[in-house]
Amino acid sequence: MVDINAITTKAMDLLVQYGPKVLLAIITLIIGLWIIKIVAKAFKKVLGKRKIDKSLESFLVSLVSIILKVLLFVSVIGMLGVETTSFVAILAAAGFAIGLALQGSLGNFAGGVLILLFKPFRVGDFIEAQGESGSVKDIQIFNTILTTGDNKRVIIPNGPLSNGNITNYSTEDTRRVDMVFGIGYDDDIKKAKTLLEKMVKADSRVLQDKANLVAVGELADSSVNFKVRVWVNSSDYWSVFHDFQENVKLTFDKEGISIPYPQMDVHQHK
Numbered sequence: 405m406v407d408i409n410a411i412t413t414k415a416m417d418l419l420v421q422y423g424p425k426v427l428l429a430i431i432t433l434i435i436g437l438w439i440i441k442i443v444a445k446a447f448k449k450v451l452g453k454r455k456i457d458k459s460l461e462s463f464l465v466s467l468v469s470i471i472l473k474v475l476l477f478v479s480v481i482g483m484l485g486v487e488t489t490s491f492v493a494i495l496a497a498a499g500f501a502i503g504l505a506l507q508g509s510l511g512n513f514a515g516g517v518l519i520l521l522f523k524p525f526r527v528g529d530f531i532e533a534q535g536e537s538g539s540v541k542d543i544q545i546f547n548t549i550l551t552t553g554d555n556k557r558v559i560i561p562n563g564p565l566s567n568g569n570i571t572n573y574s575t576e577d578t579r580r581v582d583m584v585f586g587i588g589y590d591d592d593i594k595k596a597k598t599l600l601e602k603m604v605k606a607d608s609r610v611l612q613d614k615a616n617l618v619a620v621g622e623l624a625d626s627s628v629n630f631k632v633r634v635w636v637n638s639s640d641y642w643s644v645f646h647d648f649q650e651n652v653k654l655t656f657d658k659e660g661i662s663i664p665y666p667q668m669d670v671h672q673h674k
Contacts, residue, residue, distance in 0.1 A: 426484065428483055429480045429483045429484050432476075432483060433480050436476040436480075437473070437476070440469060440473060440476065443468070443472065444465055444468060447464070447468055451464060451465070511563035512545075512546040512547065512561045512562045513545055513562070514563070515561070515562030515564070515565060515566035516544065516546055516566075517545075518562075518566045519543060519565070519566055520543060520545075524570050526540065526543075527540050527541065527542065527543060528540060529572055529573070529574035530572075530573045530574050531550070531570055531572050531573065531574075532570070532571040532573070533560065533568060533569065533570045534564060534565060536550060536552070536558045536560060537552065538550035538551050538552040538553065538556075538558055539551050541557070544562075546561065547560060547561055547562060548560050548562055576638060577638060578611065578614070578635055578636065578637055578638060579635070579636060579637075579638045580633055580634070580635050580636075581632075581633070581644050581645050581648070582631070582633050583631075583632045583633070583634075583645065583648055583649075584621065584622075584629050584631060584632070585629070585652050585663070586629045586630070586663060587627060587628050587656070587661050587662060587663065587664070588627060588628070588664045589628060590662075591662055593620065593628060596630065596656070596661050597618055597619075597620075597630065599655055599656070600632055600652070601618050603648070603651060603655065604616055604632065604634055607634075607644065607647075607648075609640045609644050610634045610635065610636055610644065611637070614635035615635070616634045616635060617631060617632070617633040618632050625666070626664050626665070626666050627663075634648075
């Protein structure tokens with residue numbers, strides 16, 4: 405026969421022993437979740453003021469929220485009298501194992517965070533990195549996607565990208581176009597220099613207030629080489645470069661100045 409009095413007594417003892425702990429744990433859980441929500445909102449507001457990328461902002465807020473909730477859960481379990489040392493050890497071991505398994509992915513993730521935080525380049529910039537060059541189409545957490553000049557898509561992992569050299573051609577408003585034009589040793593150097601200087605001054609895209617240069621740069625094996633360095637707006641770089649190649653050839657041909665090609669004189673002795 406069931407002893408109702410004994411069961412009731414046992415239940416009361418358990419209620420007296422564990423009731424306050426359970427109640428305190430529930431209150432702690434409710435207040436903790438409320439505080440975590442406030443902290444997450446405040447953290448999101450701070451990231452918003454720093455103009456962090458939206459995808460990174462959402463991920464970081466979620467990450468902070470999850471970490472705080474795990475810590476809160478461990479604390480609540482401990483308040484109920486459950487031994488948390490073994491539980492924390494299991495979590496640590498699991499995290500270590502996952503970290504080893506995803507070592508490459510975690511490196512790419514860390515690289516993506518650094519790129520999105522420090523912004524060495526932005527979407528639309530033309531960059532050169534990891535042996536590739538192209539316009540940045542998208543910056544993701546693990547990869548950066550480039551579009552090359554011939555419309556190929558290149559996907560570069562963010563880990564090596566963040567640790568390597570990056571050349572950003574779109575950061576500055578102006579760029580210098582460096583060109584070399586050779587003339588024959590029998591041609592008039594002063595005449596050629598004057599023609600090049602006139603071409604530099606006549607091009608409206610060349611920034612005349614900058615330190616542009618036309619000078620003899622080298623006495624090469626088959627030619628006297630002129631260095632032509634002109635400053636232009638970044639958007640005009642390639643158009644100025646290509647136009648100068650054509651205009652210099654046409655002008656030199658018209659003025660009787662030769663543009664030699666590499667050649668070798670062979671003398672035969674009998």
